[in-house]
Structure formats: structure tokens, C-alpha cells
Amino acid sequence: MKVLAFLLRKPDQLESLCREKSIFLKANRFKQNRPLTIFLHAFTLFLFHVRCDLITFALRQTNTMRIFFIPVLFLLNCYTSKDNVDKSFLIPLMKSNTQTIQVNIIGDSLSERSKAFGLQNKLGVNYKVNDFSISGKTVYDWLFDISRPFNPVPDLIIIELGTNDVMMGANYDFAFNLNRLIEEIKLRSSAKIILTAIPLTDDFGLHERIKINNAYVRSLSNLYTITDLEKVFEDNRSNLRLYPSYDPIHPNPVGYELIGEIYKKEILLNVR
Numbered sequence: 001m002k003v004l005a006f007l008l009r010k011p012d013q014l015e016s017l018c019r020e021k022s023i024f025l026k027a028n029r030f031k032q033n034r035p036l037t038i039f040l041h042a043f044t045l046f047l048f049h050v051r052c053d054l055i056t057f058a059l060r061q062t063n064t065m066r067i068f069f070i071p072v073l074f075l076l077n078c079y080t081s082k083d084n085v086d087k088s089f090l091i092p093l094m095k096s097n098t099q100t101i102q103v104n105i106i107g108d109s110l111s112e113r114s115k116a117f118g119l120q121n122k123l124g125v126n127y128k129v130n131d132f133s134i135s136g137k138t139v140y141d142w143l144f145d146i147s148r149p150f151n152p153v154p155d156l157i158i159i160e161l162g163t164n165d166v167m168m169g170a171n172y173d174f175a176f177n178l179n180r181l182i183e184e185i186k187l188r189s190s191a192k193i194i195l196t197a198i199p200l201t202d203d204f205g206l207h208e209r210i211k212i213n214n215a216y217v218r219s220l221s222n223l224y225t226i227t228d229l230e231k232v233f234e235d236n237r238s239n240l241r242l243y244p245s246y247d248p249i250h251p252n253p254v255g256y257e258l259i260g261e262i263y264k265k266e267i268l269l270n271v272r
Contacts, residue, residue: 100128101271104149104191106142106181107133107160110198110259113250117260123267128152138164139177146184154191156270158227158263162198162217163249166209175216182224192270194225194263199233199255202248227266229259 103119105111111133120129132149139161149157159181165174178195185193197214200207214230233242233255242255251259 099126101126101155102152103127103129103156103158103267104152104154105129105131105133105158105160106149106185107131107158108137108164109133109135109250110163110256111160114256114259117256117263119260119263119267122260122264127267130154133160136164137161138168138172139174139181140165140168140172142181143177143184146181146188150188154189156192156194156267157185157189158194158196158267159185160196160198162196162210162213163201166206166213174213178216192225194227194266194270195220197226197228197230199229199242199251199259202243225266225270227262229262232258232262 103123105116105119111117111131112135116129116131116133120127123129130149130152134145137145141164142161159178161178161181162174165172165177182193185191195217197217198210200210210230214228218226218228220226236242236258240254240258242251242258244250244252
């Protein structure tokens, strides 16, 4: 059944591998119907796996059932015995499907309170989400704790910071500190980096400063992936209640769910 799973997960690689090994010799007649060709490649590989099981099963049946299985096994043998296929070439593809992708989050209370926006459940077993977020931390604070988010070694790093930064004094330079943080990360890791344009919150007194910082984050879009939570929240503000009445800074479950879905989309795009 693993082979059939390849059909759903990696049809291009499956087709290429099958063609390279000449497993399905009659595929040319199906060139005009590529989905059917891929399916037939997968089915051919599947026959290699089931043939031995069918032989064992047939030997356990009554004489009447054996009469049915003998021609089936004969046809399977004729169909699959034309090529002495070394199936070891499937091992790299199987390994690639089981490799765990490490996603490390450098964040603040938004991530910490929401258990990393529920990303572990959203992404599934092929991903491990490691949340290093600490409530109250700014970009500047993380410069003095930068050694923490690299164990385990990340494949992808999400920087979810900025809400606490806008509450700092007028002399606080968000852009300068963000650049320093990114450089420190790049000195320690080759992981892909996702930056965040944070939501504006329900505290209207913070909006202008958040917009200025977010504009700088977006200016880095030619270098890094940007998750634009400001845009997503503003697009949904009139339709959804995203913050509780008692807390204008931290989203409600609907808001956190929205953030999680946006991050999930960006993660899946960045690990292809």
C-alpha cells in the first residue's frame, strides 16, 4: 500500500522513477492521459508487493478456490516478470516521506498562549513544531537569548515578534534590532526564515507604530517569506470577532485559529 500512497503524495517522482526503470513498458499508449499513466505505474509496482501474498493465500484455499487463483497468479507473473526490477531505488523516496521537518518559533505571548497556534496538529506527524516563545519578549530581548532556538536544528524558523516592541520608548529602533536578530540567526543556521507582519490589535493607540514596523517587515519580502497577519486580520475584522472584549492585545480562539491557518499555508509552501 506504500506504493499506492506515492501516487497521492509524489506522482511526478513516481512517474519518473517508473519510466527510468522501465517498469511499465506499455505506458506510451497512455501519453495522452497522464493521470491514467501515473495510476498504471503505481498499480504495476503494487503488483510486486501483492504477488507473494497472493501465492501464500492461494495455497491455504480449497481446491475450488485454487482453480480461481491459479490463472490470476499466472497473469500477474506474466505482467510483472518481464523486468527483473531492483526495488531498492524506491528507498530514497520512502525516506523523504518520513523525514521530520523541524519548525522552530521565536515569538512572544501570541505564540506561547496559543500553543504555537495549534500548528503541530495542523501540520501532522511529518513536522515537529518547537515553540521557544516567551511572553513579553521584544526583538531586542531575543538578541540576548539567541542560542536557545537551535536545538533541535531547525529546517524553518518563524519570527513572530513586534507587539511588545511597539510599547517601547521612542528611541527603540525596531528595524535595526530585527536586522541584528536575522543576522544572528543566519550565523547559526541555514534554515529558511519566515517573518511576520503582526496584527494591529484592538488597541487603536498602537496601530500607527505597528503599521510602521510592519511596513519595514514587508520591505524584506525579496529576501524572506512574509506572513502578513495585519492584512488577514483587517480583511476579516468586519466579519469576525478576533479579540475578546477584555483583552485588546491577544486574539480569541477564532483569531488564533486564523493565524494558525495562515502560518500553516506558508510553512507548506516553504518546505516543498
